[in-house]
Amino acid sequence: MSNGFHEVRFPLRLSLSTSGGPVRRTDIVNLSNGRESRNSRWRDARRSYDAGSGLRSVADLYEVLEFFEARSGELYGFRFRDPIDWTSGRPGAAVTAGDQPLGSGDGLNASFPLAKTYGDPAASSIRDITKPVAGSVVVAVDGIAQPPSAFYCDAATGIVTFAAGHIPPSGAGVTAGFEFDVPVRFATGRIDVNLSAFNAGRIPTIPLTEIIP
Secondary structure, three states, rough: OOOOOOEEEHHHOOOOEEEEEOOOOEEEOOOOOEEEEEEOOOOOOEEEEEEEOOOOOHHHHHHHHHHHOOOOOOOOOEOOOOOOEEOOOOOOOOOOOEEEEEEEEEOOOOOOOOOOOOOOOEEEEEEOOOOEEOOOOOEEOOOOOOHHHHEEEEOOEEEEOOOOOOOOOOOOEEEEEEEEEEEEEEOOOOOEEEEEEEOOOEHHHHHHEEEEO
């Protein structure tokens, strides 16, 4: 990342009331015959959030100000946990090693990037997972859960690397389960604080936008 990334998470307790989610950009042209021509400008969705609604005290305000200053405003990226979509499965479901397909082995390739698939019978979209939570990743090969000694997952990149002697054989399906954060940055160069009462206040908006590591 050109301007760097800090492997720290936006304070979790301040993000519980966050609003936001995936954003896609589509060019739509109305044709003379009444039909539309639609073209996706982005290959993948990018998440956008407003984390300002969860702040309730001066202590909260100061924690955000301190975090903002430590990131130099918009300059450095950081981790953020989506309040709804932060595991390999559906909300409320336990993480299992069979949650998401990562590919098939060929007997030689030892590295597999984490990914999450969203879809229905009509179509699907694959999302790269680059910021897994350290220690949360579990892996299976052909449905058999692998011991922690069989692989290593880089929490800064989301790459799963199998140890020598554990490389998936040809045709073996590789799956994984995990928790993950979203890489984001502040989408504003200023923080506006409003002290509405003694020892209480609010920051009307704290926009965050997903970045590509």
